Amino acid sequence: xxxxxxxxxxxxxxxxxxxxxxxAEKVQMDKSFTDxxxxxxxxxxxxxxxxxxxxxVKIPDEEVKNLITVGDAVNFIVNA
Amino acid sequence: xxxxxxxxxxxxxxPLGGDVKSTWQALLxxxxxxxxxxxxxxxxxxxxxxxxxxxxxxxxxxLTPQECKRLDPSSQFALVAGREAWADAGAxxxxxxxLAVEFATGIGGVWTLLDAYDTLREKGPRRVMPMTVxxxxxxxxxxAIGMDIAARGGVRTAVSACASSTEAIANAITRLQSGDIDIxxxxxxxxxxxxxxxxxxxxxxxxxxxxxxxxxxxxPYDTTRDGFVMGEGAGxxxxxxxxxxxxxxxxxxxxxxxxxxxxxxxxxxxxxxEGTGAARAVLAALKQAxxxxxxxVHINAHATSTPVGDIAEYTALKxxxxxxxxxxxxxxxxxxxxxxxxxxxxxEAIFTILALSERVLPPTINLNDQDPAIPLDVVTSPRELGxxxxxxxSNSFGFGGHNAVVAFKTYVA
Numbered sequence: 001x002x003x004x005x006x007x008x009x010x011x012x013x014x015x016x017x018x019x020x021x022x023x024a025e026k027v028q029m030d031k032s033f034t035d036x037x038x039x040x041x042x043x044x045x046x047x048x049x050x051x052x053x054x055x056x057v058k059i060p061d062e063e064v065k066n067l068i069t070v071g072d073a074v075n076f077i078v079n080a
Numbered sequence: 081x082x083x084x085x086x087x088x089x090x091x092x093x094x095p096l097g098g099d100v101k102s103t104w105q106a107l108l109x110x111x112x113x114x115x116x117x118x119x120x121x122x123x124x125x126x127x128x129x130x131x132x133x134x135x136x137x138x139x140x141x142x143l144t145p146q147e148c149k150r151l152d153p154s155s156q157f158a159l160v161a162g163r164e165a166w167a168d169a170g171a172x173x174x175x176x177x178x179l180a181v182e183f184a185t186g187i188g189g190v191w192t193l194l195d196a197y198d199t200l201r202e203k204g205p206r207r208v209m210p211m212t213v214x215x216x217x218x219x220x221x222x223x224a225i226g227m228d229i230a231a232r233g234g235v236r237t238a239v240s241a242c243a244s245s246t247e248a249i250a251n252a253i254t255r256l257q258s259g260d261i262d263i264x265x266x267x268x269x270x271x272x273x274x275x276x277x278x279x280x281x282x283x284x285x286x287x288x289x290x291x292x293x294x295x296x297x298x299x300p301y302d303t304t305r306d307g308f309v310m311g312e313g314a315g316x317x318x319x320x321x322x323x324x325x326x327x328x329x330x331x332x333x334x335x336x337x338x339x340x341x342x343x344x345x346x347x348x349x350x351x352x353x354e355g356t357g358a359a360r361a362v363l364a365a366l367k368q369a370x371x372x373x374x375x376x377v378h379i380n381a382h383a384t385s386t387p388v389g390d391i392a393e394y395t396a397l398k399x400x401x402x403x404x405x406x407x408x409x410x411x412x413x414x415x416x417x418x419x420x421x422x423x424x425x426x427x428e429a430i431f432t433i434l435a436l437s438e439r440v441l442p443p444t445i446n447l448n449d450q451d452p453a454i455p456l457d458v459v460t461s462p463r464e465l466g467x468x469x470x471x472x473x474s475n476s477f478g479f480g481g482h483n484a485v486v487a488f489k490t491y492v493a
Contacts, residue, residue, distance in 0.1 A: 018145075019146070019149065020146060021144060021145065021146040041210075042210045042211055045209075045210045046209055046210065046211070049206065049207060049209070
């Protein structure tokens with residue numbers, strides 16, 4: 001069963017908040033992880049691994065560089 | 081010394097308190113920071129030693145969750161102590177290129193290292209977090225402080241077991257004497273109350289086994305002493321050239337007048353029974369201070385409460401001071417704090433600094449039956465220092481045959 005986009009966004013926002021302290025409501029679909037949220041590559045890898053665990057999906061390393069915005073990540077997880 | 085160097089800030093988190101003030105008050109009150117470990121792993125691994133000196137205030141109560149997530153516990157303690165010391169110094173304005181850090185640890189990020197290995201075995205390499213390496217490296221505590229205060233004059237880490245943070249303070253002298261640096265934040269941290277290091281220290285019979293009475297287990301110089309007690313935490317001092325401190329009107333605790341490091345090349349863990357290496361370190365620190373042995377009125381001893389270590393230090397002191405040793409008041413503060421390994425020298429330097437600035441010597445607790453082979457004048461209740469300027473030293477010795485000594489003097493303008 002496909003995951004719901006809003007649920008994934010909320011879950012991802014929770015992971016981002018836990019890792020970086022960024023308020024969950026700031027984690028929106030159009031925000032860039034690096035440019036808008038100021039998340040570095042080390043935090044990004046931790047977020048990816050935690051998202052894999054939370055949503056039961058596999059996000060290959062070569063895919064991570066394509067996840068520019070929060071929306072990219074949410075859509076990848078929903079469609080995975 | 082060509083440049084006079086003064087202490088303008090102090091910070092600590094210890095088994096006695098979460099800051100310098102609460103630690104010092106508890107120390108003067110003769111409290112023990114040692115207690116039974118309540119962690120589930122004590123029973124799970126059947127750890128033979130079931131107590132230690134845990135930090136009175138967990139770092140997680142002081143730092144943000146995100147800071148804790150990216151720092152090994154050793155670096156967390158370092159940051160807590162470093163921030164207190166920096167604020168205490170008045171957060172001095174200094175060119176970042178003229179600000180340095182000398183911050184030590186004995187073991188480094190042992191929690192991070194072993195947790196990551198557990199993760200590797202249980203969940204595979206992808207679950208080993210990318211922050212693992214910067215968290216486990218021994219220079220992590222120094223780097224955490226350096227980043228926090230924007231120190232760009234060099235951030236270094238002395239690693240010499242239980243002599244580490246005294247060596248770090250001695251190393252700071254060289255930096256400040258170079259003329260290139262105005263301020264050094266120096267000290268050390270340790271967070272090794274983990275089942276593996278406890279098991280390892282226990283297997284070499286270095287730890288006290290007084291499981292039924294932890295608060296009295298650390299008993300330097302007592303005939304019934306049976307090993308040291310592990311502690312955790314950190315101490316940090318802000319060291320500054322007198323010129324720089326005066327220019328900004330800083331409060332001055334004491335003057336750092338000497339520091340020296342020697343090595344035994346005798347045995348990897350046992351102290352040289354003749355104490356020659358330790359004696360040379362004391363003499364070298366006094367030489368740098370331009371002081372005579374008879375100038376020393378107080379020593380914060382290494383005194384870990386091991387049967388052989390306490391005697392070896394006495395032998396070294398007797399070698400240096402001869403009959404004058406009878407006139408020197410000795411405090412063995414590990415009796416209250418336990419042994420913070422790479423953080424020990426830093427908190428003991430702070431106790432020595434406070435003894436000079438507050439003019440009171442801290443007590444040694446649990447000394448009920450003094451070993452006749454160690455006839456030192458041990459301070460067992462707070463003892464007032466007179467008004468005259470005095471010189472005091474703090475000793476630290478470490479596995480590997482490391483000897484480090486620092487000398488402080490009452491600040492007189």
